[in-house]
Amino acid sequence: MTYRKDFRQFEANFWELSRKTELLWSDIFKESFPGSQSKIMYLLKQDGFMKMSEVAESLQLTAGAVTTAANHLINRNYIERFSSPDDRRIIQLRLTALGEKTLTDLENKGHTYLQHVFQHVEVEDLKKMEQLFATAIANIDSLEKKK
Numbered sequence: 001m002t003y004r005k006d007f008r009q010f011e012a013n014f015w016e017l018s019r020k021t022e023l024l025w026s027d028i029f030k031e032s033f034p035g036s037q038s039k040i041m042y043l044l045k046q047d048g049f050m051k052m053s054e055v056a057e058s059l060q061l062t063a064g065a066v067t068t069a070a071n072h073l074i075n076r077n078y079i080e081r082f083s084s085p086d087d088r089r090i091i092q093l094r095l096t097a098l099g100e101k102t103l104t105d106l107e108n109k110g111h112t113y114l115q116h117v118f119q120h121v122e123v124e125d126l127k128k129m130e131q132l133f134a135t136a137i138a139n140i141d142s143l144e145k146k147k
Contacts, residue, residue: 021114028110032102033078036061036069041095044079045103049094051084078102 029038039059043050050058056066070093073079078099084090095103118126 021117024113025110028106028113032106033073036065037073040066040069040073040093041078041099041103044093044095045100049082049092052081052091052093055093073099 026038029041032038033041036059040055043055043058052063052066052070055061055070056063059066061069070079070081074081077096079093080096082092082094084092121129
């Protein structure tokens, strides 16, 4: 088989794995955080806290859509809204202890599923895959810098 054919097969398998992995994670999160709620939770976990306007911009949602989703999360005590110490007109969001615990529990469930998916892979192969993925990520980063 030529490299081109091998790569085409790899590419097809890669996209299928990516799609199925995304669906797996989506199914895990949508039970607790439907729609854009899961994305808001993920952003807040990554950044600690964010302005409502930053969340809207990052997710490419309207301020109203973020407010609606945030209100659901606030009512369920997963996040809290607070005023910026520098400017009380600026509203920020952050995870609560319950929000952090719930995210951790969902992530652990996802990790368990992924371990099942890759249970057949030997440790040395996992290390090689990690190196290949790290290199691919660096290549993507270099493409983004060229834009």
